[in-house]
Amino acid sequence: MTTAGADIASNLDAVRRRIAAAAARAGRDASSVTLLAVSKTFDAATVRLAAQAGQTQFGENRVQEGLDKAAALTDLKIDWHLIGHLQSNKARKAAATFAWIHSIDSQELLRKLDAGAVDAGTRPRVLLQVDLAHEKTKFGADESRVADLARAALKARALELCGLMIIPPIPEDPERSRPWFVLLRQLRDRLVASGLPASSLRELSMGMSQDFEVAVEEGATIVRVGTSIFGHR
Numbered sequence: 501m502t503t504a505g506a507d508i509a510s511n512l513d514a515v516r517r518r519i520a521a522a523a524a525r526a527g528r529d530a531s532s533v534t535l536l537a538v539s540k541t542f543d544a545a546t547v548r549l550a551a552q553a554g555q556t557q558f559g560e561n562r563v564q565e566g567l568d569k570a571a572a573l574t575d576l577k578i579d580w581h582l583i584g585h586l587q588s589n590k591a592r593k594a595a596a597t598f599a600w601i602h603s604i605d606s607q608e609l610l611r612k613l614d615a616g617a618v619d620a621g622t623r624p625r626v627l628l629q630v631d632l633a634h635e636k637t638k639f640g641a642d643e644s645r646v647a648d649l650a651r652a653a654l655k656a657r658a659l660e661l662c663g664l665m666i667i668p669p670i671p672e673d674p675e676r677s678r679p680w681f682v683l684l685r686q687l688r689d690r691l692v693a694s695g696l697p698a699s700s701l702r703e704l705s706m707g708m709s710q711d712f713e714v715a716v717e718e719g720a721t722i723v724r725v726g727t728s729i730f731g732h733r
């Protein structure tokens with residue numbers, strides 16, 4: 501799919517203003533929030549328009565789709581984030597291209613991704629996807645396994661553990677997401693209190709088009725926004 505450049509530029513501007521307003525309400529500096537533009541289903545030419553409007557961070561939920569767009573846009577200085585489920589058999593490919601991987605949810609995936617990054621000579625930043633809501637259709641590590649996963653990630657040779665990610669149930673009302681965002685932040689705070697380095701848990705990837713302002717109010721450092729930037733898929 502494609503969207504006109506002028507629309508993308510004004511949508512980006514509107515989303516950035518809403519992030520800044522939400523940050524101000526929470527007494528946070530807007531520069532502490534990274535806007536990740538989720539470009540899944542939109543073509544490389546559309547990503548280029550967003551990059552021309554100043555956007556540098558892009559998220560994809562499928563490995564191959566992300567690799568194809570990255571290959572078509574090597575002339576741009578942008579970082580690719582993988583936000584969707586990663587199967588271990590694609591870990592090697594993902595490690596070579598994605599600067600950030602938000603969906604680490606098992607020790608096996610961690611090991612394969614680390615081996616792939618060593619081979620590729622890359623240092624991907626990783627987030628642990630936490631499953632708090634236990635929806636059948638979603639991935640993520642159970643809360644009880646997150647501390648062990650974090651310790652394993654800290655021992656990785658090539659991966660840099662940076663924080664946690666959550667995909668809560670799609671809300672009818674953005675306020676419905678707030679409790680999940682609070683739980684993720686509290687989990688992070690408990691992990692740090694238990695001795696894990698705060699720098700390795702500094703990022704909270706939470707909030708999408710429907711609820712990113714609430715996420716910013718609750719401490720999100722990365723918001724993943726697709727529809728509000730590129731239009732409906």
Ligand SMILES: *Cc1c(COP(=O)(O)O)cnc(C)c1O
Nearest residue numbers: 538561583708709724725726727
């Ligand atoms: C698609 C997607 C988003 C963006 O969703 P929008 O509602 O279009 O903003 C964010 N996070 C993940 C994991 C996604 O798959």
